[in-house]
Amino acid sequence: MNGNSTKTQSGKACKINPYNPGVKKKATLNITIQNRLFMRSSLQNFTRNSIDLPQISENRQSPLNTTKPNILNSTIPYDPIAQVQSNPLTSQTALKQFSNYLSKYETEEILNYSEVYFLGMKANKIKVNLSEPNFGFDDDRSDYKIIIGDHIAYRYEIQHILGRGSFGQVCMCFDHKSKEQVAIKIIRNQIRFHRQARIEMRILHELKSQYIENYAVTMLENFKFRKHWCISFEPLGANLYEILKSNGFRGFSQLFIKKISFQLLSCLKNLKDNRIIHCDLKPENILLRKTQKEGVKVIDFGSSCFLNEKIHVYIQSRFYRAPEILLGINYNEAIDMWSLGCIVAELHLGYPLFHGESENEQLLCIMEVKGLPPEHLLGKAAKRKNYFEGNLVKNMLNSRGKRRVPGSKPLEIIIKNTDEKFFDFLNRCLEWDPELRLDPVAALAHPWLLD
Template identity: 25%
Template sequence: MAHRPLISTVSQNYKMLKVLGQGCYGQVIKCLKRDTEETVAVKVLKQRHSQFKKIREIVILEKLRCLDPDKSNIVRCHEWFHRIDQTFLVFEFLDMSLFDYMCQRKWAPLPLNGMRTIVKDVATALSALNSVGLIHADLKLDNIMLVDHQRQPYRVRLIDFGLTLHTFEARPGLSVQPLWQRSPEILFGLQFTEAIDIWSFGTMMAEMLVGFPLFPGGHEYDVLRFIIDILGEPPKRLLNNGIKTQKFYRRSLKYRLFNHWKFKMPVDFFTETGIKPVETRRHRLSSLDDLKTMSLHQENSTEAAGRSASVELLKEMLQMDPRKRITPSKVLAHPFITGSHLSPSNSSHFQAEQKKKTNSLKSKDKDLKLESITDRIKTKPAVDCDIVSTPVVHPNSSLNQAASSRHSFHTPDISEPKKKKKKKIKGLFSTLKRKFSSSYVSEGNDKQSMS
């Protein structure tokens, strides 16, 4: 949809080409910077924005100047200026947003290699924001831009810091984040940290993985209902401390020592608020593990292992408890990003396959041994089982001669060796007894002869 420019001109140094997008903040216009002949994106803030909000975004951009845009994957801001009660922010020109790209693909899931590049770049950007004490607080597909998809496939940069907060500005009950990307701590009105960005990032990753949003609610109640259906009940710590918990939960009075929370049924929520819960999900999942077998591009072990690793990362990003949620630096070290899930030593799938192969080889080996033993029994004279465990001895020894005289013995049963060992032990005791008695008798005869 084409938009009309909010202004007739930016300045003499900028030639307006076309409107790229428009929102509640203002408008983004593609311009040609005449002095450098460079194509740039100029953000024009609406006049209704308070002077404080305009100055605030400039302060955030000034703080981001200490970061290298190429290393941090954060959009490069060239300059800003004021003219006739208008504020202009000039940024580098990028390709398109991930939202527009997914629309072009008709919301077909992204290939795993492409998604891996995007996740790595966004995690790097969030890590850079954390290093300077900032929370983006407005992460969505519209605010992730492809740099140049033809020359640098799936390389992205983080944009739009109009709602970005300093970490010391976070306070309970503050309404931030897009609705579908809203984290549990924001829904319950809890104190929050930069972990809310990881939650939003996780919802975006799921959308790129399967091609549809996980929590597409029209109201906070629906979003929370969809979250609980997939991830289960929130930790009691979140419910007990949330200033908005009773908006979604009913507390039981029969427990006086401990709070017992029960999620309100859609009918009860509608009766209390007049807001009708609506089912807007394309697929109803029982858990995030359902995503491991959904929309596989290729039915092979490598694709399945990569898919499984991506879902394991997603599970760590969508932890209800923000204290257990993965950090951007740990995202960069995750097997899905490093590729260690494809390594023979680290891939559980590979280990399982190897174990199956080893077991099959062992069974084949046993069958071959059994066949060879059976063949020997059929083709050669039967030999007593005790001979198998007989140690190797010199050819001239009496044991070897005794063994060679047993060719006429019948083939023994499997249970036979234990009985024969018992006979051998009895025979040994009887031999010792005879020797002892004979020596005793001979000693007695000697004594008589001496007397």
């Protein structure tokens, strides 16, 4: 489980097309390679840099030291960087011993916690100000003010920020209870984001309770801290966009694409079985597992919904947005299959198949490859007038003076692949009509994947 946000509305991120320098890449929510190296070094240095609470009584034995010093009666100066806690402190004990290291607000707040693992005593604490948003803990965008080295819920040590988005922020933390790194998503402190966070947590709880391999990120815990919903996740590796970038925006082998496609389709099948729509499938939201070289997991269910509880009409990142969303037609889980087709094409090409500068040009990009949409779809389109004047396409110029002509760049010409099974798979994922588009079950049985 994104400061300018890397998403707008429901997370519309753009990427650099190396063959089309006019398309600009916005900052992405996902973890950079540099951050990943930092994460690795942070974990290696944990026992040196990350220890907060000392052993404070004879009946609290440290796993790093079998002796039982009593520092309550010791004349040795207090050293807050002493040794790792093997058990949590009670809030009363932590307050009694370490109140000098807490802010005035924390001396009252800590009493709401039955277990205390980490205090962030070296951090530059936020000073409470009653005239500022959320007593000074929030910025003017209602994002939580993240302080590196401080605590979240007296348990998690903030190590660094992974990214920001329209929903809030994600940071890498060390969990002093489990002694493991976790990613924590901190939701913006606004009612509409709280509402969506509750939906996201319901979906993640549903997926977690299945006890099957569903290729979706695992939610560890969720809780509220200083009026912000927080969700902790398992840490994962680089995302597919980062992998494409590190590969010089060159496409991957068919074998690699098949492996990734199988896992994504397995995820989408499970979502469809549970009547869940992801609503923002894209390379940035597909991350490699840390323990499996070619294993992936789908992340960011912040725009997701149950099929019978759709509340958004402006969804999906632009390059992966299904035509029914662009046209203003009622949608279902088939929008995720369109996104998957776009992702598979990108893994093959190395760059996005449809890379419009705006929503209007996005549909023109699709028509350039797929021709005109069927009339029965246009008859349902609430946004038809955005793209057509009567039966004629509004063939506008983009910022580079380019005019896109429907049907002028057939998919088989762009793909340049002699594998007819691959072309058929891709073409059927990118079907205009969602009723005729491949669904996950049919896609998993397609000859291209079974070869």
